[in-house]
Amino acid sequence: xxxxxxxxxxxxxxxxxxxxxxxxxxxxxxxxxxxxxxxxxxxxxxxxxxxxxxxxxxxxxxxxxxxxxxxxxxxxxxxxxxxxxxxxxxxxxxxxxxxxxxxxxxxxxxxxxxxxxxxxxxxxxxxxxxxxxxxxxxxxxxxxxxxxxxxxxxxxxxxxxxxxxxxxxxxxxxxxxxxxxxxxxxxxxxxxxxxxxxxxxxxxxxxxxxxxxxxxxxxxxxxxxxxxxxxxxxxxxxxxxxxxxxxxxxxxxxxxxxxxxxxxxxxxxxxxxxxxxxxxxxxxxxxxxxxxxx
Amino acid sequence: xxxxxxxxxxxxxxxxxxxxxxxxxxxxxxxxxxxxxxxxxxxxxxxxxxxxxxxxxxxxxxxxxxxxxxxxxxxxxxxxxxxxxxxxxxxxxxxxxxxxxxxxxxxxxxxxxxxxxxxxxxxxxxxxxxxxxxxxxxxxxxxxxxxxxxxxxxxxxxxxxxxxxxxxxxxxxxxxxxxxxxxxxxxxxxxxxxxxxxxxxxxxxxxxxxxxxxxxxxxxxxxxxxxxxxxxxxxxxxxxxxxxxxx
Numbered sequence: 001x002x003x004x005x006x007x008x009x010x011x012x013x014x015x016x017x018x019x020x021x022x023x024x025x026x027x028x029x030x031x032x033x034x035x036x037x038x039x040x041x042x043x044x045x046x047x048x049x050x051x052x053x054x055x056x057x058x059x060x061x062x063x064x065x066x067x068x069x070x071x072x073x074x075x076x077x078x079x080x081x082x083x084x085x086x087x088x089x090x091x092x093x094x095x096x097x098x099x100x101x102x103x104x105x106x107x108x109x110x111x112x113x114x115x116x117x118x119x120x121x122x123x124x125x126x127x128x129x130x131x132x133x134x135x136x137x138x139x140x141x142x143x144x145x146x147x148x149x150x151x152x153x154x155x156x157x158x159x160x161x162x163x164x165x166x167x168x169x170x171x172x173x174x175x176x177x178x179x180x181x182x183x184x185x186x187x188x189x190x191x192x193x194x195x196x197x198x199x200x201x202x203x204x205x206x207x208x209x210x211x212x213x214x215x216x217x218x219x220x221x222x223x224x225x226x227x228x229x230x231x232x233x234x235x236x237x238x239x240x241x242x243x244x245x246x247x248x249x250x251x252x253x254x255x256x257x258x259x260x261x262x263x264x265x266x267x268x269x270x271x272x273x274x275x276x277x278x279x280x281x282x283x284x285x286x287x288x289x290x291x292x293x294x
Numbered sequence: 295x296x297x298x299x300x301x302x303x304x305x306x307x308x309x310x311x312x313x314x315x316x317x318x319x320x321x322x323x324x325x326x327x328x329x330x331x332x333x334x335x336x337x338x339x340x341x342x343x344x345x346x347x348x349x350x351x352x353x354x355x356x357x358x359x360x361x362x363x364x365x366x367x368x369x370x371x372x373x374x375x376x377x378x379x380x381x382x383x384x385x386x387x388x389x390x391x392x393x394x395x396x397x398x399x400x401x402x403x404x405x406x407x408x409x410x411x412x413x414x415x416x417x418x419x420x421x422x423x424x425x426x427x428x429x430x431x432x433x434x435x436x437x438x439x440x441x442x443x444x445x446x447x448x449x450x451x452x453x454x455x456x457x458x459x460x461x462x463x464x465x466x467x468x469x470x471x472x473x474x475x476x477x478x479x480x481x482x483x484x485x486x487x488x489x490x491x492x493x494x495x496x497x498x499x500x501x502x503x504x505x506x507x508x509x510x511x512x513x514x515x516x517x518x519x520x521x522x523x524x525x526x527x528x529x530x531x532x533x534x535x536x537x538x539x540x541x
Contacts, residue, residue, distance in 0.1 A: 188381060189383060191377065193396075194369075197402075199396060207385055211385075266463050
């Protein structure tokens with residue numbers, strides 16, 4: 001930042017822009033520091049009190065043995081981390097497909113006019129059906145239902161159908177996010193594009209969708225955090241991923257610590273994405289304020 | 295053959311009759327100004343000419359071809375007619391250069407290098423050479439509107455529609471836009487202009503049309519319309535303009 005020259009008091013005899021605002025800023029900073037200190041101390045106090053309460057609970061020795069067993073953690077962590085790669089693979093594939101499929105559904109749903117009614121109806125049906133069902137149910141139906149049809153050449157792998165189920169559910173959510181973005185672009189943008197002779201699809205492709213996508217990146221990432229956690233449901237269908245592995249370890253050792261281990265792994269992978277989303281939201285707000293759009 | 299001709303064009307939005315039986319001709323290289331109060335139908339008339347609105351009745355001809363006929367390719371018609379909007383409507387996610395070259399490259403199929411060369415020449419001509427790589431939000435309103443005009447002109451339109459292009463601008467920025475329009479008129483561009491700038495209309499128009507409640511009440515050379523209007527409504531409208539100090 002370039003140094004700001006000290007304002008001449010004669011330019012500003014009432015000190016509105018210079019002195020007073022500096023004093024205000026100083027007060028605010030002092031009060032801010034006090035506020036942070038109060039919050040910090042009270043948080044620490046609450047945590048310590050909670051900790052003491054829990055440690056002195058009658059069942060604490062057993063809970064510590066069953067949930068926070070260091071030996072169990074050390075034993076189960078390598079296998080769980082290894083199987084977590086299955087989850088990573090699953091959400092990487094699912095997110096890539098959802099990104100494209102969701103946009104496709106949103107565009108189909110935004111096509112105007114009576115000609116496109118059947119296509120619109122289909123897109124609406126897709127969203128209604130797959131957003132209306134619990135993810136675990138869609139996984140169960142596909143994993144157990146499709147292989148039972150015994151079609152030639154159709155995979156029977158529970159991981160495959162589990163990922164398909166997650167794609168169906170999340171493409172419905174993401175389509176709605178995209179649609180909100182498309183509708184938030186002012187109609188005058190479409191009018192300007194059409195007035196150049198661009199077709200309806202050309203206008204969507206070059207003018208409307210690029211602006212819409214920029215606006216929906218934060219909510220999109222939010223849905224992806226949900227998707228990543230939901231890969232734990234793949235184990236329900238019989239695919240051996242991290243959650244299923246944790247269940248196996250838990251049953252074998254009769255100890256809950258593997259679940260705690262898995263929780264740590266999930267948190268470790270979702271927190272960076274959460275922070276990244278927050279950062280994007282803050283940046284977008286800053287930019288809008290800078291251009292006076294807010 | 296006239297560049298643009300409207301025959302009995304009517305348009306309604308629900309119960310509201312916005313245009314009633316409009317007959318209007320714009321000759322080649324002619325500049326016609328539409329004047330009238332807000333809500334008199336000037337904007338809708340322009341939007342009907344480049345088919346952003348469908349007419350309910352009547353016909354619109356572009357160089358003798360009826361463009362409102364069923365089966366006419368609307369997109370093909372729009373690339374022949376340019377329009378500039380009151381609120382600029384630049385594409386905020388594209389640089390100035392890309393705003394100008396989008397139509398020529400994507401619609402006319404001109405190779406990108408050549409389109410950019412032509413766009414830079416146009417930007418240069420309208421004093422925007424140094425803005426080519428900027429994004430619209432960094433420009434003043436006057437600069438944005440000049441870019442919007444360049445964007446329309448880059449399509450080499452057969453006619454240009456201007457929809458109150460100075461109404462959203464600060465008063466001190468109006469002049470630069472009017473200069474651009476003067477230059478286009480001097481270059482022989484056929485234009486249909488909806489405007490509140492009466493002095494400008496008087497100066498540049500070969501013909502002025504006064505719209506009142508969706509109908510053309512009176513039209514003629516600017517000297518006649520502004521000097522000796524026949525219709526009482528026209529007199530009242532101009533009287534209000536004069537008393538508000540805008541003429």
